[in-house]
Amino acid sequence: MASPQGSRAPLEFGGPLGAAALMLLLPATMFHLLLVARSGPARLLGPPPYLPGLQVLWSPRMLLLWLTWLGLQAALYLLPARKVAEGQELKDKSRLLYPINGFQALMLTALLVGLAVSAGLPLGALPEMLLPLAFAATFTTFIFSVLLYLKALVAPASALAPGGNSGNPIYDFFLGRELNPRVWSFDFKYFCELRPGLIGWVLINLAMLMQEAELRGSPSLAMWLVNGFQLLYVGDALWHEEAVLTTMDITHDGFGFMLAFGDLAWVPFTYSLQAQFLLHHPQPLGLPVASVICLINAVGYYIFRGANSQKNTFRKNPSDPRVADLETIPTATGRQLLVSGWWGMVRHPNYLGDLIMALAWSLPCGVSHLLPYFYLLYFTALLVHREARDEQQCLQKYGLAWHEYCRRVPYRILPYIY
Ligand SMILES: NC(=O)C1=CN([C@@H]2O[C@H](COP(=O)(O)OP(=O)(O)OC[C@H]3O[C@@H](n4cnc5c(N)ncnc54)[C@H](OP(=O)(O)O)[C@@H]3O)[C@@H](O)[C@H]2O)C=CC1
């Protein structure tokens, strides 16, 4: 059944056909990457070394391990939070409350893992378990998405997302029907966006580092860099957890297969690709090159954090002294758009910083293989597409003022190029 507002929303991602194709393509790509990363030639574009049978992929023990991980993160989410933040205003003018305790969850996970490892937990064995673990994550994601779809059938119209309610079950299953599915105060989308996947990603990286130390005596410099850069990224996301409440994933997109799979399976198992690659294909890296790569990551982080913080500070309080002097354009909604500072350089300076960091994460893996650059390629495509979606939403929200912003700041992500 199509909702009144859903029937007006234009279809994205190529409509039902595109959604169906992505639901097959994304898991297939993830398994391809997992298989290729451990193969000798490590060819991104070649066939996988072998096709694993169900007996390799399906393991009740791995399913149990995966569910235990989700359960642990859910328990940490429910612990008392240092702060409770209000989300953006909803259609019915209400605001939801969100616990801000993601960084605390990261620290407690580190403590628990540290204790478990010193008590003999073989974390270095995790690399060998990635395939069945990824299969368990994909399997549970499908089941979870079906439950989310069914839950949305009984949700009031005001709880539905602007997209994802076209009436086509495949499309709606993929995009997600309900904006903020919750059971009591447990918010599934917010929980999945920042906890099990992101923390799982750094844990997989750490397992690669420990396994490398076991195999070769000590972790390589390249492995240290990849682990350090990505830990900084995840730590930063959890430290600035409140900022996720204004992203389009939380404010605009429904919670369906796309985000559930993206958050729970795609992020931990494909974002850790560089560490997986390095475990099986050690790369020599000298200090001078490592220093240049650190500098690239630092520049990317500086732009990413500067731009995101500037916008978040401005959106919270436009008269905050840190942003009060910036030039702005008024809009008919009463909100203003920044046209100087980071947001006067390009229309998505935060994407630029993120892409520079993505480059720095691949460079420690050398230039002999394309595989470790998969993240950079995928992420460029994701951000270009995301930018176009955001542009469309901003045009709807701000109309003429958005046209004026585009005239004053003509480049989207890369100054003078794009
Ligand atoms: N690692 C990963 O896989 C991914 C990382 N990311 C990162 O997540 C972060 C958030 O990205 P995302 O949610 O896409 O979008 P942004 O944080 O860039 O937010 C876009 C919104 O910002 C507001 N805005 C745009 N221009 C201006 C301006 N000039 N002045 C004031 N406000 C403005 C508008 O919303 P409004 O006016 O309503 O406030 C717009 O909808 C980024 O750093 C991105 O790189 C994103 C996707 C994947």
Ligand SMILES: CC(C)=CCC[C@@H](C)[C@H]1CC=C2C3=C(CC[C@@]21C)[C@@]1(C)CC[C@H](O)C(C)(C)[C@@H]1CC3
């Ligand atoms: C191709 C595919 C499977 C689509 C789903 C996309 C998701 C993987 C990404 C959509 C937006 C994301 C964000 C982050 C991770 C990736 C996903 C879920 C993010 C949590 C990474 C850390 C950042 O600091 C962030 C908090 C800004 C970011 C928010 C968006």
